[in-house]
Amino acid sequence: MSELTGAEVILRALKDHSVDHIFGYPGGAVLPLYDELFKSNDAPKHILVRHEQGAAHAAEGYARSTGKPGVLLVTSGPGATNAVTGLTDAMMDSIPLVCISGQVPTHLIGTDAFQEADTVGITRACTKHNWLVKDPNDLAKVIHEAFHVATSGRPGPVVVDVPKDIQFADAKYYPPIEFKNENYKPQLKPDMRFIDEAIELMANSKKPVFYTGGGVINSGPEASHLLKELALLTGFPVTSTLMGLGAFPSEESNWLGMLGMHGTYEANLAMNECDLLINIGARFDDRVTGRLDAFSPNSKKIHVDIDPSSINKTVPIDVPILGDCAYALEGLLLKWKSKGHKVNLDSWYKKINDWRKKDSLSYKNSSDSIKPQFAVERLYELTKEKDTFITTEVGQHQMWAAQHYKFNKPNRWMTSGGLGTMGYGLPAAIGVQAAHPESLVIDIAGEASVLMNMQEMSTAVQHKLPIKIFIINNQYMGMVRQWQELLHGGRYSHSYTDSLPDFVKLAEAYGCLGVRTSSPDELDKKIEEMLNYDGPVIFDCVVDQDENCYPMIPSGAAHNEMLLSKDKDNKEVSDEGKVLI
Amino acid sequence: MIKIKKEEIESHTISLLVDNEAGVLARVIGLFSGRGYNIESLAVAEVDQDHHKSRITIVTNGSPMTISQIKSQLERIVPVHSVKDLTTEGPSIEREMALIKVVCDGDNREEVIRLSEVYRAKIVDTTKNSFIFELTGANDKINSFIEMLHPLGLEDISRTGLAAISRGKKE
Numbered sequence: 220m221s222e223l224t225g226a227e228v229i230l231r232a233l234k235d236h237s238v239d240h241i242f243g244y245p246g247g248a249v250l251p252l253y254d255e256l257f258k259s260n261d262a263p264k265h266i267l268v269r270h271e272q273g274a275a276h277a278a279e280g281y282a283r284s285t286g287k288p289g290v291l292l293v294t295s296g297p298g299a300t301n302a303v304t305g306l307t308d309a310m311m312d313s314i315p316l317v318c319i320s321g322q323v324p325t326h327l328i329g330t331d332a333f334q335e336a337d338t339v340g341i342t343r344a345c346t347k348h349n350w351l352v353k354d355p356n357d358l359a360k361v362i363h364e365a366f367h368v369a370t371s372g373r374p375g376p377v378v379v380d381v382p383k384d385i386q387f388a389d390a391k392y393y394p395p396i397e398f399k400n401e402n403y404k405p406q407l408k409p410d411m412r413f414i415d416e417a418i419e420l421m422a423n424s425k426k427p428v429f430y431t432g433g434g435v436i437n438s439g440p441e442a443s444h445l446l447k448e449l450a451l452l453t454g455f456p457v458t459s460t461l462m463g464l465g466a467f468p469s470e471e472s473n474w475l476g477m478l479g480m481h482g483t484y485e486a487n488l489a490m491n492e493c494d495l496l497i498n499i500g501a502r503f504d505d506r507v508t509g510r511l512d513a514f515s516p517n518s519k520k521i522h523v524d525i526d527p528s529s530i531n532k533t534v535p536i537d538v539p540i541l542g543d544c545a546y547a548l549e550g551l552l553l554k555w556k557s558k559g560h561k562v563n564l565d566s567w568y569k570k571i572n573d574w575r576k577k578d579s580l581s582y583k584n585s586s587d588s589i590k591p592q593f594a595v596e597r598l599y600e601l602t603k604e605k606d607t608f609i610t611t612e613v614g615q616h617q618m619w620a621a622q623h624y625k626f627n628k629p630n631r632w633m634t635s636g637g638l639g640t641m642g643y644g645l646p647a648a649i650g651v652q653a654a655h656p657e658s659l660v661i662d663i664a665g666e667a668s669v670l671m672n673m674q675e676m677s678t679a680v681q682h683k684l685p686i687k688i689f690i691i692n693n694q695y696m697g698m699v700r701q702w703q704e705l706l707h708g709g710r711y712s713h714s715y716t717d718s719l720p721d722f723v724k725l726a727e728a729y730g731c732l733g734v735r736t737s738s739p740d741e742l743d744k745k746i747e748e749m750l751n752y753d754g755p756v757i758f759d760c761v762v763d764q765d766e767n768c769y770p771m772i773p774s775g776a777a778h779n780e781m782l783l784s785k786d787k788d789n790k791e792v793s794d795e796g797k798v799l800i
Numbered sequence: 801m802i803k804i805k806k807e808e809i810e811s812h813t814i815s816l817l818v819d820n821e822a823g824v825l826a827r828v829i830g831l832f833s834g835r836g837y838n839i840e841s842l843a844v845a846e847v848d849q850d851h852h853k854s855r856i857t858i859v860t861n862g863s864p865m866t867i868s869q870i871k872s873q874l875e876r877i878v879p880v881h882s883v884k885d886l887t888t889e890g891p892s893i894e895r896e897m898a899l900i901k902v903v904c905d906g907d908n909r910e911e912v913i914r915l916s917e918v919y920r921a922k923i924v925d926t927t928k929n930s931f932i933f934e935l936t937g938a939n940d941k942i943n944s945f946i947e948m949l950h951p952l953g954l955e956d957i958s959r960t961g962l963a964a965i966s967r968g969k970k971e
Binding site for chain 1: 836869
């Protein structure tokens with residue numbers, strides 16, 4: 220145990236937790252910490268963002284692409300409140316973040332001091348846990364606990380709020396190895412009885428389907444290997460949530476594509492008609508289930524989840540398997556092998572192949588204007604051989620990216636799922652690029668979303684992070700417009716953006732390369748130009764303004780009530796459906 | 801030389817009348833945690849069903865300045881209708897109820913019964929080797945009973961927190 224200042228303790232702890240990047244923004248209440256960053260030779264690399272929301276999303280991008288916790292450092296008051304959106308995003312998508320925030324000195328807490336905010340109170344609802352450190356000798360313990368809580372069990376964001384006087388005070392330090400966790404011990408290994416029950420159901424099923432989610436990715440690359448092995452061995456078809464894309468390779472023949480509101484016809488119909496649904500690390504989100512009382516009505520349900528509160532939350536489960544996905548998958552795999560089960564799926568695949576014939580992701584291409592789906596397809600074709608990471612903003616472009624960009628590896632796809640945060644993709648790309656400096660990092664963006672955190676281009680330029688911002692520009696908040704078309708009689712209330720900036724000039728103003736095209740013939744050449752440029756690029760891909768995102772399960776509808784395109788079978792959305800988001 | 805006046809820490813009982821609506825308790829407690837005030841004890845229940853009013857009794861401590869700030873801050877909360885500091889605003893009656901489980905047999909059993917008579921605690925449940933006592937009284941009376949029971953097989957305690965009310969006619 221050694222005597223340091225509070226600020227030194229924090230930096231030492233970060234080092235002992237192998238933190239190599241911090242995303243942050245200085246301010247009055249974190250000056251002692253920033254002073255330590257300045258003085259120290261072996262401090263983590265600090266990426267100076269332009270807004271604390273950017274720091275939080277960058278840390279998320281870092282975390283999702285590496286599997287390690289993302290760390291952000293913000294000042295008190297506005298620094299902390301600006302980070303709240305990013306923390307909430309990480310909470311919804313189970314991303315491990317450690318946020319260290321400055322706070323006014325302890326004797327001023329509660330006095331409405333300059334830049335004071337009740338950070339612990341404000342972030343209670345958007346963190347897994349948070350701490351206000353009032354005794355400098357608690358600092359080491361709290362930071363070790365913070366990393367433990369953020370990364371174990373179902374991962375999530377945590378906040379450590381450190382008053383300025385605590386950063387200056389003498390504080391005792393001890394390394395993580397001496398930290399004894401007494402409070403938080405999530406169950407990792409599943410109860411084998413339930414594995415046996417699950418195997419029994421699997422062996423006797425005729426129409427099974429794996430429904431996998433972000434939990435497989437959070438569990439680490441081993442879980443993705445095991446999933447692939449189990450799915451190939453059993454031959455069961457696999458669909459995945461938005462968050463789980465990449466855990467199972469999309470090139471395999473039992474891959475059904477993404478499911479849910481904008482999922483494929485075959486994935487959603489398989490969910491609807493299956494007799495056994497095996498949920499691995501997904502949470503029956505409303506985007507996935509559609510109308511709950513019509514959700515997968517004739518199936519037995521197995522649910523693997525590390526969070527007991529996820530099980531039986533909205534959908535009743537027959538076999539609950541509480542534990543880490545990798546352990547559960549390993550258990551299932553060993554048991555299946557040892558029993559030597561084999562299931563005949565011929566008639567099930569015959570049905571699935573009929574659904575596949577609908578070709579639900581197809582669209583009418585055009586030679587006059589760039590169809591957004593075509594833009595994503597070309598981007599995929601021109602980057603699939605490279606070491607590529609994709610982030611997105613939120614909206615139509617996000618769904619087109621999920622549908623038309625194919626993922627074969629985990630941790631390559633970073634998107635805001637649960638919270639649906641416009642402005643996520645650009646800063647997330649910064650975090651990914653910081654962690655993978657040699658890789659190609661592309662933010663597939665919408666022009667409305669990307670403007671929400673456009674200031675972070677400046678961060679990318681300063682830190683020489685050559686991110687590519689591929690804007691699918693239709694001048695509309697496309698998903699809002701699509702819903703107005705579907706639910707509100709085409710009254711496009713405030714979903715059209717007039718006076719957009721000239722993105723090419725904007726790129727140049729930031730010191731980046733700007734590229735624009737609106738011609739399908741020119742698209743490949745321009746994408747190559749973007750890929751060949753050694754530095755950040757903003758690509759303004761001007762697309763057809765009227766294209767909508769299909770297939771779609773309208774709100775309040777069931778999986779077998781999908782809309783496949785604008786022209787055909789468009790039914791009125793029910794009144795109950797209109798209330799839903 | 802500058803003389804720094806050290807203010808004495810005092811304990812105060814504060815009685816709030818609040819709308820019985822969702823989240824009102826969280827607002828009151830959030831004020832205490834957010835501004836770094838202490839809560840020694842807290843009791844809450846509906847007292848007026850017709851008008852949906854609840855009484856929250858909080859025992860807190862701090863310097864006189866802090867106490868007065870706490871009261872002012874509580875008054876700012878919209879569903880809080882009145883804030884009374886029973887410690888300073890005239891005489892008041894304070895009571896707390898505790899349920900205390902003691903596991904014992906043989907000689908200790910008799911000793912425990914004798915003690916309960918001294919404290920006028922009621923035996924509300926008994927098995928061959930345990931008692932549950934109900935004791936109502938001022939805070940220190942309960943503390944002292946608990947202290948006496950410690951060596952005699954004290955097993956579990958549940959206390960309501962202090963409830964308090966001012967004496968005499970409403971002014």
